[in-house]
Amino acid sequence: MRAALAVLLAAVALPTFALPGAPGGGPQRSTLDPAVLRIDETRHLGTRIDPDLRLIDAEGRRFRLGDLYGKPLVLVLSYYGCDGACPALNGNLRQTIEAVRRYRIGSDYRVLTVSFDRHDTPARARAFVKRLGGMPPALSAGWRHAVLADPADIPRLTEAVGYRYFWSVQDRMFVHPNAYVFLSPEGRIVRYLYGLKIGPRDFELALVDAAWDRIASSGRVLDLLVGVCFSYSYADGRYVLNYPLFAGIGALALGIGLVVFSLTVFRRRRTGRIGHA
Amino acid sequence: MGAALRSWLFTTDHKRVGILYLIGSLAAFAIAGIMAMLMRIELTAIGPDLTDNPQQYNVWLYFHGAAMILGFQIPALTGFLANYCVPLMIGARDVAFPRLNALSVWLFWAGILLALATFVIPDPPDVMWTGYPPYATRTWGNTAFYSFTVLLLGFSSILGGVNFLTTVFYMRAPGMGWNKLNIFVWSIVVAFIIQLIFVPVLGTAVTMLLFDKYLGTTFFDPANGGDVLIYQNLFWFYSHPAVYVILLPFLGITYEIVATFARNRVFNYKMVVYGGFGGVLLLAGEVWVHHLYTAGLPDWLRVGQMVTTLLISVPVGLLMIGLVGTLYRGSIEYRTPMLYALGVIFFFLIGGLTGIPNAIASLDLHLQDTYFIPGHFHYVMAVAGTFAIFGAVYYLFPKMTGRMYHESTGKLGFWLTFIGMNLVFMPMMMAGIEGMPRRYYDYAQFPQVEGLQQLMTFGAFVILAGSLVTLWNWVQGALRGAPAPANPWGSRSLEWTAAPSPPPPGNFPQPPRLGPEWSPYAYGERA
Amino acid sequence: MHESLRRLAPVLLLPAPAAALAGGEGIPDPAAGWDRLWDEMLVDITLIGVVFAAVTAWFMWRFRRRHPDEEGCPPRLGTGAAVGWAVVPAFVFMADDFFLAAKGWELWQQYRTVPEGALEVRLDSAMWSWTYTYPNGAVTVNELRVPAGRPVLLRMTSRDVVHSHFIPDFRVKEDSMPGRITYLWFYPKRPGEHVVACAEYCGLLHSRMAGKVIVMEPEAFAAWYRAAGRRADAAARDEGEV
Known part of the structure; x- marks a missing residue:
């Protein structure tokens, strides 16, 4: 959460608004409490995003959101007129995806960038992709940049993920959170990761979380082990080692060691010697 | 007087250490039993009966659970019985490390005293014996007393484990092969292997709990990267095997009593030891998830451990067959210890069979955390275990004190407790099927179980009466009983045949000599 | 927040139930399944319990001590009998375990499969x-x-x-x-x-x-x-x- 706010503040020009309680804010200057944009995670985690939302991607293909289900889906809310955070958010995601080795985009998971700006069109999405330097074929198979077919659906989507944003008149830009939303193969929200600096490890772990039920039932032991070794920290917005697990494993090793110790270390002494010492 | 006291407190004699364990664990039993009585009175009718403060009830319940398991059952079985019987049964003069043994009984007493602090500190722990976070880290109650009690008793257990494994492995009388050990000795070996392997895990879990509550770490705090469920997993990873740490010794001593009073060989010895004890040892660490069937774990884990949990019935069933088979073509004498041993068979049968529905994940979705669970585990562990301990005290009474208890008073005590236990725990399971959740101070939502609750309270008073009769019988017997011969039961086991009652320090006047045909169960064949 | 957003929310979150529900037929009811399995379970454990208890009670009566010096005269189990007495019961118990596990798994599936349109x-x-x-x-x-x-x-x-x-x-x-x-x-x-x-x-x-x-x-x-x-x-x- 803290990370999210930091990025949020970086994304909008700082001088244009004052933090609550900060001195010097004139009456005409807008005052933004960053907390209003905070995604209330516990409220939205587990929500199933309507699979019947209809979308059009940059190449003009029409599809349902549900068509992308069946694999973990990373949802990125952006707007294509953005020249601040959104290109960075998408560009960073691209670098992250290229750095992720264990999962392949397209075959293991999909990514969908959706606009929340009602003025966006497939053409603007195409321009946005071009501005980012185009999509290499390796990525384009599993990553679509899309707009909702019916702009009236936008609030349905943003409300479902708890995404709040508004148009800042002074700055002529949207103020919005920078979040990647990880959906399970059934389309339920599993994890939010924030910011422009998530690493490949957090990305992989969130994918493990998103596909947990499938991984757990398919016997992908390595994924399973990696999954239980980490636990998500809501405060830091990233995964941290699940220390109690390692402490427990260490304790178990100690216990087995104690048994071996009691059975072997006195081997050299003769029965009678101990008995009548 | 002072010298006598010192000679007891600073003793390194395994028999005296064992009796110190017995006194401490019976004290824990008595106080935890009083807590049970207070709770039963409180629950007699809907609404406040004895106290209008649920916190008070929660503290009683915490103490009852923690003290009965950690302060009574485990120390009475692996402290008192192991100490008293194992060196005598294997023909050793003492345990391998007598001073370590004294240290472990002191740690045990320190743990008991720390647990008793519950009644004097201003914010006593109220975390139940399970101590789940985040409640345990958020409560006003003093979780530290819980953690330190567990740590002290756990450490005491570890010392006991190292000591007894070494003793049994290296100090058996010459000629005593592994297949000639008493069943009880085997049960102690397996129980201590389980205890040594798993106790450190519990110690780690409660230590991290302590750090979370008092030092601001976030091991179990989900907001800061902790994992709520990992504590429950670690806790039950120890605490389910802990059930076997209790179960195996109490079945072991029941085997001794049954073999002695049926004057019969143990039925299919190798099946009991390798199939029964060995099977439990193999499965002990793979069944803990059945305590977490409703905790949102992945389905494959719940269903997988449903199968392993059900498979526990195989070794446990073999242990039951061995026990009942030992009666076959025996010559059964119904003395008080034997009544208790048969009581163990009866209770364990009910407790074991009612465990099967709990093992099935889908049935457990209703039964989990209802009165059915305490009903079941009291039958299988608390009642059967307590009967085994009471039976063992009666069985060893002539050996320990050199005097006989009063037979018909003993039988009266048995029948009172036997009836009382059924009056409490059978209705408890029935209330659980009605949906009554456990750990409830009041049950206004469940008026249909009020009648059952009253029956349980009545039963609790019957148990109280039976326990008092038993205690009185022990005190009377120890002070005024008729002198006991070395082997009043006609047993073939070394503690009866080779040592006088009570055995002197060093146990055996002459080192026991075992012929090739010797066995602790050599009945029916004149060797 | 905009009023329009609020009004649209139910459309998003409430998938149309009509088709999936069709009068409630075809939706398994785990509660009824629980009651059925519980009854079967009671029969199963009562049967095992009664057999064990009856055998024990019969042994207790039949082999009671008649003279103070009497001792048991158990038959010595040969290797085959000893192994048989371990393996046969083990397989009987395992058969019952797997039978119950299969039953339990079936009901578990009902408990874990959320019907459409909930x-x-x-x-x-x-x-x-x-x-x-x-x-x-x-x-x-x-x-x-x-x-x-x-x-x-x-x-x-x-x-x-x-x-x-x-x-x-x-x-x-x-x-x-x-x-x-x-x-x-x-x-x-x-x-x-x-x-x-x-x-x-x-x-x-x-x-x-x-x-x-x-x-x-x-x-x-x-x-x-x-x-x-x-x-x-x-x-x-x-x-x-x-």
């Missing part, structure tokens, strides 16, 4: 109350109103400690935990009231953390649901204006 309600538990939030924003405390004949899915989390949402009449419970999402579903068929209890120890008022599931006639529920949704909208608007 009414999805969010549950926040906190010391010591249950807060239900409906798809249209309606909020109730300790009172879950649902229509008869439609499965209900609870999406649960906790604000503080571990609780367990237990509805004895529907034979189901599942823990709600901070930082994690768990699910529970049940199938209310007829109008009526059912007790909700907390089944995971949560401190002082654990036993008073009681609620109700109120199953209503579908029409009555629809009317209540609309009214409660309007109230929630109004409350949200007021909040937005402040």
